[in-house]
Amino acid sequence: MSNPQQLRYSKEHEWLSPAEDGVATVGITEHAANALGDVVYVQLPEVGTTVTAGETCGELESTKSVSDLYSPVTGEVVEANQAVVDDPSLVNSSPFQDGWLFTVRVSQEPEDLLSADEYTEFAG
Amino acid sequence: MSTSPRRTALDALHRSLGATMTDFAGWDMPLRYGSERDEHTAVRTRAGLFDLSHMGEITVTGAQAADLLDHALVGNIGGVGTGRARYTMICREDGGILDDLIVYRLQEQEYMVVANASNAQVVLDALTERAAGFDAEVRDDRDAYALIAVQGPESPGVLKSLTDADLDGLKYYAGLPGTVAGVPALIARTGYTGEDGFELFVAPEHAEQLWRALTEAGEGVGLIPCGLSCRDTLRLEAGMPLYGHELTTALTPFDAGLGRVVKFEKTGDFVGRAALEEAAARAETAPPRKLVGLVAEGRRVPRAGMAVVAGGRVVGEVTSGAPSPTLGKPIAMAYVDAEHAAPGTPGVGVDIRGTHEPYEVVALPFYKRRK
Numbered sequence: 387m388s389n390p391q392q393l394r395y396s397k398e399h400e401w402l403s404p405a406e407d408g409v410a411t412v413g414i415t416e417h418a419a420n421a422l423g424d425v426v427y428v429q430l431p432e433v434g435t436t437v438t439a440g441e442t443c444g445e446l447e448s449t450k451s452v453s454d455l456y457s458p459v460t461g462e463v464v465e466a467n468q469a470v471v472d473d474p475s476l477v478n479s480s481p482f483q484d485g486w487l488f489t490v491r492v493s494q495e496p497e498d499l500l501s502a503d504e505y506t507e508f509a510g
Numbered sequence: 511m512s513t514s515p516r517r518t519a520l521d522a523l524h525r526s527l528g529a530t531m532t533d534f535a536g537w538d539m540p541l542r543y544g545s546e547r548d549e550h551t552a553v554r555t556r557a558g559l560f561d562l563s564h565m566g567e568i569t570v571t572g573a574q575a576a577d578l579l580d581h582a583l584v585g586n587i588g589g590v591g592t593g594r595a596r597y598t599m600i601c602r603e604d605g606g607i608l609d610d611l612i613v614y615r616l617q618e619q620e621y622m623v624v625a626n627a628s629n630a631q632v633v634l635d636a637l638t639e640r641a642a643g644f645d646a647e648v649r650d651d652r653d654a655y656a657l658i659a660v661q662g663p664e665s666p667g668v669l670k671s672l673t674d675a676d677l678d679g680l681k682y683y684a685g686l687p688g689t690v691a692g693v694p695a696l697i698a699r700t701g702y703t704g705e706d707g708f709e710l711f712v713a714p715e716h717a718e719q720l721w722r723a724l725t726e727a728g729e730g731v732g733l734i735p736c737g738l739s740c741r742d743t744l745r746l747e748a749g750m751p752l753y754g755h756e757l758t759t760a761l762t763p764f765d766a767g768l769g770r771v772v773k774f775e776k777t778g779d780f781v782g783r784a785a786l787e788e789a790a791a792r793a794e795t796a797p798p799r800k801l802v803g804l805v806a807e808g809r810r811v812p813r814a815g816m817a818v819v820a821g822g823r824v825v826g827e828v829t830s831g832a833p834s835p836t837l838g839k840p841i842a843m844a845y846v847d848a849e850h851a852a853p854g855t856p857g858v859g860v861d862i863r864g865t866h867e868p869y870e871v872v873a874l875p876f877y878k879r880r881k
Contacts, residue, residue, distance in 0.1 A: 423530075423739065424547045426833040426840075427809045447811050449546050449739055449833055452863075478545070 388506075389415060390482055395505035396458040398440075401482065402499065405492050409464050412457065413486040414446065414477060417509040422448040425477040430455075430466040430488050437463060439496045444487070446477065455487070460494040518563035519656045519714035520721055527735055534738055535627035537564040542737035549740040550835040553703050557662035557728050558736035559721065566630025567655045567711070568623040568637060572646035575619050581780050582640040583611065584763060586773040590615045595683045595700060599763055599771055600633055605785035606759035607766070609633050610751065612700060614685045622651070622696070622711075626753045640781060656717035660724055661707030661744075663879075664731040669708055671727045673697070682706075691723030702741060704748025705879055743832045746841065749803065749875025755814055755829045756801060756843055762789040767801045769793060799826055800851035803876055804869040806840035810862045812869070817861040818844050825850045828860060836877050843874065 393401040399418035403411040419425065427447035437443040437457035444455035466488045470476045476485040500508060515538040518524075524531065529540035540561060542549060552558045570579060579587035585598030595614045599607055609629035614622045625633040630652060637648045660668055670677055675688035675697055685698035693716040701707040712720055725733065742752070751757050756766055763772050764786070772786050792798070804812065811833050818826030826846030834841040842860065850858055853873045859866040 420530075423542060424545050424833075427811060429810075447833075449743065450541075452811070452813070475547075 389417075389502040389509075391502045393482070393502060394458075394499040395502070395508075396440075396456065396499060397508060398456040398458070399509070400456060400458040402458045402495075409489050409491050410459065410461075411486050411489050412459070414455070414481055415505070415509070416481045419478050419481040419485070422446060422451070422453060422477075424449050425474040428470050428474045428477065428487070430471065431457070431463045433463050433466055435463050437461065437490060439494065446474075457490070458499060459490060459492050459496070461490040461492040464489045464491055516564075518561055519717040520561045520563065520658075523718055523721060524561065524735075529735070529737060532738065535564060537627055539564055540735070540737040542739045543735045546737065546739040546743070547835045549734060549736040550743050552732060552734045553662045553705055553736060553740065553744055554836060555663065556732035557660060557664040557668055558703075558740070559724055559728065559733055560659040560661065560736050560741060561717075561721070562657040562659050562709070563655070563714070563717070564627035565657050566625040566627055566633065567651040567657075568625065568630070568634055569649040569651045570621045570623060570637065570646055571619055571649070572644070573619060574645040575621055577778070578637075578641050578644040578646040578648075579613065579621060579623075580776055580778060581644070582637055583613070584772045584780060584782065584786065585613070586776045587613055587615075587621070588776070592616070592618055593684055593686055595685055595698060597683070597771065599757075599768070600636060601762065601782035601786065602759060603782055603785065605762040605782045605789050607753075607757045607761055607763060608636060608759065609753055610757055614696070614698060616685070616687070616696070629753060654713070655711045656714040657709060657711055658717060658720055658724065659701060659707060659709045660728070660733070661701045661703045661736075662705050662733075664728070664733065665705075665707045668724060668728045668731065668733055669697075672723055677708075691720050691727075693720050695720070702748075702750060703744040704750070704875065704877055705744075742830075743835060746830050746832055746843065747834055747836055747875065747877035749843070749877075751801075751843075752830060762786060764789040764793040765798050797848040799845040799847055801829075801874065802844055802846050802851050802853075803872040803874045804828070804831075804842040804844055804858070804860065805837065805872050805876070806860075807868045807870065809840065810865075810867050811840040812842040812844075812860045812862060812867075818846050818850075818858060818869075819861050819866050820850050820855075820858045824861075825858070834876060841876050842869070846871070
């Protein structure tokens, strides 16, 4: 699997796109999606709420387990991906594209996000 | 004491197939090879191949083998015909369930007891202890067998292409010795998926040859390797109990709604008889919590240990839960107070991390195959 170069990554296995007009997109990595197995339920933060870097903002449920979703940045949620709520398998089939989770107006970005190469090494 | 997990004879093969492995009852077992939902669907509609070598085989032989098992287990084992199998349980003196078992009568004086991996040592110890005074030998055969299951509607066709054994004459819960793909095997028509299927007990050194032959034979009908993850959702849909979840030492077979496996009418005393007679009477007069099915109205998945609630009160506990690929909704088995256990009882929910999610009470099983 390859992690797109233009994204940055958290150690909780979320990815963050470069911000456009201050708004960035968040998802989970292919590595995380594979580790979860078939995702069957996604609970996303509500539009307008504030998410905080490193804190839980939703959950991802697979056949075997439920996992917290952590926000890689601090900011206000602009949009939640309704397509992934309706069809959680998008997280497995297209974690970096159609399976994106939410967009956020970034107010603060932690300094310890990883580059694609750093994340690839971190995830093993 | 910490020991590394045991590996089955097919371990290298699983890894070459890209399996995600998991520690299960001290064994390193395939959890899934790809998508567990696809594996589940393959077994429901085509065929799936499982490595179940973690199951614990115990052989009981001797002139009094039947008498020993009638004494040690709750079922009527002497009444099982040669070549047939029986689902049964082994209980403590107080009636608590030590394990659920399948017992195969291989010959007049030879039985194979198949225990859950997590309980194999407990069952072996109990049988050995209970054998005192009987002309019978209890033998640990856990290392003597690998176990490969082929399950699903296409499984008879797949197996037929590899054996001369009379599969049409092999009924559900029967087993016969034969040769499959050139390998000596005990061929049993049993399973834990709710589908037609077979379990093949073979020598570990033959396991890989058999697995490869079955894979090849099943290629044209969509047979795929399947892991323990889909085995759990398959058995849950079929309403089959899992030890450690629906069955524990704290419950008698009557508490689990499986009192029919206890055969009081058999001759002679058996371990747990007195306690089980009381449990049977109690189940009649003051019904304990009942094992029911729950189907979600929403999409959050109930998990073992979560509380079943009604009217703001805890009325039961989830024992197993998973998203059901066949129903397309989360399902669960749960022990629920008798007054909330009737199918359709309104106002029942599951407390999922603080939120009461509505659930419909249904009769088990969730899924029954068309014959």
